[in-house]
Amino acid sequence: MTKIKNIFIKLFYVIKKKIHNCVIIGSGPAGYSAAIYAARADMTPILFTGFQPGGQLTTTTSVDNYLGFPDGVSGNDLMKRCKKQAERFNTKIINQSVNHVILSNKKGGIHRIFFSKEKCIESRGLIVATGSRSRFLGIYKEKQFIGLGISFCATCDGFFHKEKNVAVIGGGDTALEEAIFLAKICKIVYLIVRRNNLKASKILQNRILKNNNINILFCSNVTEIIGDNFLEGIKIFNHKTKTNRIVLISGLFIAIGHVPNTEIFKNELDLDEKGYIIVQKGKTITSKPGVFAAGDVQDSDYRQAITSAGTGCMAALDLEKYLYVCAE
Ligand SMILES: Cc1cc2nc3c(=O)[nH]c(=O)nc-3n(C[C@H](O)[C@H](O)[C@H](O)COP(=O)(O)OP(=O)(O)OC[C@H]3O[C@@H](n4cnc5c(N)ncnc54)[C@H](O)[C@@H]3O)c2cc1C
Numbered sequence: 001m002t003k004i005k006n007i008f009i010k011l012f013y014v015i016k017k018k019i020h021n022c023v024i025i026g027s028g029p030a031g032y033s034a035a036i037y038a039a040r041a042d043m044t045p046i047l048f049t050g051f052q053p054g055g056q057l058t059t060t061t062s063v064d065n066y067l068g069f070p071d072g073v074s075g076n077d078l079m080k081r082c083k084k085q086a087e088r089f090n091t092k093i094i095n096q097s098v099n100h101v102i103l104s105n106k107k108g109g110i111h112r113i114f115f116s117k118e119k120c121i122e123s124r125g126l127i128v129a130t131g132s133r134s135r136f137l138g139i140y141k142e143k144q145f146i147g148l149g150i151s152f153c154a155t156c157d158g159f160f161h162k163e164k165n166v167a168v169i170g171g172g173d174t175a176l177e178e179a180i181f182l183a184k185i186c187k188i189v190y191l192i193v194r195r196n197n198l199k200a201s202k203i204l205q206n207r208i209l210k211n212n213n214i215n216i217l218f219c220s221n222v223t224e225i226i227g228d229n230f231l232e233g234i235k236i237f238n239h240k241t242k243t244n245r246i247v248l249i250s251g252l253f254i255a256i257g258h259v260p261n262t263e264i265f266k267n268e269l270d271l272d273e274k275g276y277i278i279v280q281k282g283k284t285i286t287s288k289p290g291v292f293a294a295g296d297v298q299d300s301d302y303r304q305a306i307t308s309a310g311t312g313c314m315a316a317l318d319l320e321k322y323l324y325v326c327a328e
Contacts (some may be wrong), residue, residue, distance in 0.1 A: 017122055018122075019110060019122050019123065019124060020044070020046055020121060020122065020123040020124070020125075021043045021044065021123065021124055021125050021319075021323055022038045022043040022044065022045040022046070022123065022125045022126075022127065022316075022319060023045070023046050023047075023048070023111070023113050023121055023123040023125070023126050023127070024038070024045050024046070024047040024048070024091075024126075024127045024129060025047075025048045025050065025098050025113070025126070025127070025128050025129060025130055026047075026048070026049075026050060026055065026128070026129030026130045026131055026261075026295065026297070027047060027048070027049035027050060027052075027053050027054055027055060027079075027083070027093075027129075028052075028054070028055025028056060028057065028079075028129060028131045028295055028296070028305075028308060029055065029057065029079075029082065029295065029305045029306075029308040029309040029312065030055075030129035030131070030294040030295025030296070030297075030308040030309065030311055030312035030315070031047055031055070031127070031129035031294075031295070031312060032047075032079075032082035032083060032085070032086045032309075032312070033082075033294075033308070033309040033310070033312030033313050033316075034127045034129060034294055034312035034313070034315045034316045035047050035086040035089075035091040035312075035316075036085055036086050036089060036091075036316075037312070037313050037316030037317060037320075038091075038127070038316040038319065038320070039086065039089035039090055039091050040089055041316065041317075041320045043125070043316070043319065043320065043323070044090065044092070045091050045092070045127075046091075046092045046093075046094060046121060046123075047086065047091050047092070047093050047094065048094050048096055048097065048098050048113075048115065049093060049094070049095050049096070050096075050097045050098070050130065051097050052131075053079075053083075053095065054075075054076065054079030054080070054082075054083070055079065055131055056131060056132075056133070056296075057075035057076075057078060057079055057305055058075050058076050058079055059075065059146055059147065060074075060075040060146075060147050060151075060156065060157070061074055061075065061147045062074060062075075062160075063075050063078055063156070063305065064156075064159060065155065065156065065304070065305075065306070066078060066305050066306060067306060078305075094115070096115045096116050097115065098113055098114065098115050098264060099114050099115055099116075099117075099264070100114050100264050101113050101114065101126070101264055101265065101268055102114075102268070103126070103268045103269070103288045103291055104288065104289070104290070105288065105289070106289065107289045107290075107326060108124065108289070108290070108326040109124075109289065109290065110122050110123070110124060111123050111124070111125075111126045111288075111290060111291065113126065124290055124323060124326065125290050125291075125292075125319040125322065125323060126290060126291045126292070127284075127291075127292050127293070127294060127312075127315045127316065127319060128265065128269075128277060128286070128291065128292070128293045128294070128297055128298075129293070129294045129295045129297060129308075129312060129315070130260075130261040130262065130264075130297045131260075131261055131295055131296045131297055131308075132258045132259060132260040132261060132276075132296040132297060132300075132303070133258065133259050133261065134152040134254065134257075134258055134259075135254075135256045135257040135258065135259060136254070137169065137222060137254060137256070139222065139223065139224070139225060140224070140225065141225040141227075142225060142254075145225060145227065145230065145231050145252075148227075148229070148230040148231060149227065149230050149231020149232075149249075149250060149251055149252060150225070150231055150251075150252050150254065151251060151252070151253050151254075152253070152254055152255070153253075153303075154168070154177075154178040154179075154181045154182050154253050155181060155304070156304075157251065157253075158181055158182050158185055158186070158251075158253075159185065160250075160251070161182070161185070161186050161250050161251040162185050162186070163185075163186065163187055164186055164187060164249075164250040164251065165186065165187050165188045165189075165190070165247070165248065165249045165250065166182055166186045166188075166189055166190070166249050166250060166251035166252070166253065167189070167190040167191070167192055167222075167234060167247065167249050167251070167252050167253070168182065168189060168190070168191050168192065168252075168253045168255055169192045169222060169252070169253070169254050169255060169256060170191075170192075170193070170254070170255035170256045170257075171191075171193035171194065171195055171197070171198045171199050171200060172198075172199050172200050172255070172256075172257070173200045173201055173204055174255045174257070175191065175193075175200070175255035175256070176191070176198065176200040176204040176205070176207070176208055177204065178253050178255050179191045179208060179211075179214050180204070180207055180208065180211060180214075182251075182253065183211040183213050183214050186213070186251075187213065188213050188215060189211075189213060189214045189215070190215050190217055190247055190249065191208070191214055191215065191216045191217065192217050192220050192221075192222060192236060193216060193217065193218050193219075193220065194219070194220065194221055195218070195219070196218045196219050196240070197218070198216075217236060217238070218240075219238050219239050219240040219241075220236045220237065220238050220239075221236065221237050221239065222234050222235070222236055222252075223235050223236065223237045223244070225252070226246065231249065231250065231251070231252055232248060232249075232250075233246055233247060233248040233249055234246070234247060234249060234252060258296070258300065258303065259275065260274070260275045260276045260277070260296065260297050260300075261297060262275050262276070262277060262297060265277065268288065269286050269287050269288060269291065269293075270286070270287035272300075274300055276297065276298055276299070276300050277293040277297050277298040278298075279292075279293050279298045283314070283318060284298070284311055284314045284315040284318045285318060286298075289322070290319070290322055290326075292315040292318050292319050292322075293315065294308065294311040294312040294314065294315035295307075295308035295311055295312060296308060298311070299311070
């Protein structure tokens with residue numbers, strides 16, 4: 001009897017509630033790009049902005065490598081333009097974070113997206129574009145100086161330190177790649193490594209040794225950021241020799257890892273060992289039918305605005321195809 005009652009309740013719920021075709025979680029380049037493509041394909045997308053409307057780019061002053069802006073553009077301006085473009089095609093924007101999701105295992109099944117305590121939206125299609133966040137050192141002035149000398153991306157900000165001295169923190173692949181990139185344009189690159197060895201691949205270690213302007217400081221931690229209005233230097237503590245030293249630099253690149261924003265998908269989607277959403281090669285298809293992932297949340301390699309926007313487009317096109325097949 002209770003079983004039958006539950007079926008009726010579920011049926012009533014499904015008839016009463018509007019089932020959407022496209023919900024997008026995230027308002028970075030991936031989310032807005034997906035929204036524009038989905039809206040233009042008549043999927044009437046609903047987009048959740050989350051805790052950081054506009055995404056990571058809103059924390060940077062100048063974006064010089066995004067296509068179509070020959071004079072560069074501020075991260076905030078770029079993301080305001082993306083939002084405006086998505087709204088032009090009637091994307092419904094909800095300024096809330098998604099708390100949790102219940103994703104269907106069935107083809108054509110309904111995914112439930114919960115926000116603002118008990119509110120829930122149901123949709124056949126879901127695009128996850130929740131991005132990632134950089135790991136911080138956790139020292140004073142670190143957050144305050146982002147964009148004022150502190151950066152998490154050498155490809156993005158290295159150019160501002162041409163012919164100057166900079167430092168990179170980290171001993172993994174990303175840190176070494178950042179250091180090699182910077183060594184081509186900067187005077188001296190200090191590579192600050194906490195351990196007494198590098199954990200990066202041997203190929204990168206060999207490439208590092210070929211650069212005579214990269215100065216590796218092992219067993220070292222940055223303990224202080226020096227500067228009033230912008231970064232002027234750092235204090236480094238060598239925990240082997242128990243000595244402090246100050247190096248004067250204009251740029252500090254923190255490369256101690258990224259954390260994908262996938263906490264709410266932990267028991268719902270297949271994630272890799274670092275927590276990134278696993279997608280099919282060359283696609284945005286995840287482990288659940290009707291759920292697609294775009295941008296940094298599924299990409300631990302490139303992590304660029306343009307690649308995020310590209311995969312946002314792919315996710316919308318993949319979802320359009322999926323809905324078409326389900327309707328057949
Ligand atoms: C300081 C800095 C400077 C950079 N400079 C450049 C540059 O010059 N050029 C370049 O190409 N790249 C740059 N990058 C990298 C670039 O910002 C990222 O690659 C890009 O923003 C990733 O886009 P995304 O859409 O995947 O995610 P993000 O931009 O990370 O956006 C993620 C979105 O998801 C939302 N979200 C997360 N969880 C939830 C939730 N539970 N519910 C709802 N919403 C949620 C967030 O609020 C956010 O809106 C920079 C990054 C940083 C940090």
